[in-house]
Amino acid sequence: MGGAAVNFEMLVVARAAQGAFSALLAPAALALVSTTFESSGERARAVGIYGGAAAAGASIGLLAGGFVTEYLSWRWTLYVNDLIAVVALAGVLGLLRGRSTENRPRIDAVGTVLVSAGLFAVVYGFGSAVRRPGADGWTEASxxxxxxxxxxxxxxxxxxxxxxxxxxxxxRILLDRDRGGAYAALLLIAVGSYAVFLFLAYYLTATLGMSAVMTGLAFLPMTGMILVAAAVGNTLLGPCLLYTSDAA
Known part of the structure; x- marks a missing residue:
């Protein structure tokens, strides 16, 4: 849908829908890791590998996105998600077929719609403000x-x-000191990371005149260090976290 967008509004709606489904997918992936690896040591290593894979995916995505944008079209950076979704759906249908669904928690559809629509409205409001130069955009009725x-x-x-x-x-998760603090830290990291990716991409392409491919290559040192930090952090902090968990 995003690749076929004909105006800004359609693109924003498509990206909002993609973000909503990503929000459902991410916790499901982590839950699958937690239930598959039952022992604390294996779970810590699995989470470290998960973080490293996410960083590697970011590196590959930036580089592949640069090639696709430069040699095909930016629209294909959105179409490729459909191909990945089809493969993932086929895998889910094949692996989960015949499994019992008794006592399965229901999806919070109302909550999903509320938070997705709310975040969409906030993001669209900020986008509407910055499209108009000066302070006029922030005081506009829309x-x-x-x-x-x-x-x-x-x-x-x-x-x-x-x-x-x-x-x-x-x-109750947000009110828990340890988990609430961890989520707050992740929120700050995500906000900072997205800001860096966005504005640094603008700087490399618009100011320095780098191509999409070279911009993707320029991001590799940063994403590579994220990959290294995920592996090293799991090795150094994993035993401490396991000790704290066992003591509690």
Missing amino acids: TVSYLIIGAILITAFLGYERRAVHPLLPL
Whole structure:
């Protein structure tokens, strides 16, 4: 859908839908790792490999995206997700066929819709503001409306999660000191990383005049260090975390 976008609004909607399904996929992948590797040591190594694979995927994605953008079209950077989704769907249908679904928790569809629509409205509001130079964009009626709607929907999401039987985001997790702090750290890392990727890509292409392929290559040292840090961090911090978990 995103690759076939004919205007900015259609592209934003497609990316919002992609983000919503990614939000459902990421915890499912981590849950699969946690249930597959039962012992603490194996689980720690598996999570480290998972983080390293994510970093490697970022490196490959940036480089492959540069080649696709330069030699095909930027639209194919979005179409390729459809191919990956088809392969993943075939694997899921083949592996999970015939398994029991009794006592399976229900998907929090209402919570998913609320938070997805809320985040979409906030992002669209910010995008609408920066498209107009100066302070006029922030005072425009559409910008203010989207930001207010986004805040209302996110507030409604938090209120609904308090009453949901199977919440998408159990609020008790955020109130836990260890897990809440870890999630806050991940949020800051994600925000900083996306900002670096976005503005550094603009700088390399628009200011330095680098091609899409060279821009992808320029990102490799950073993503490579993320891969190394994931492996080293798992080796150094894994025993400490396991000791803390066992002591608790």
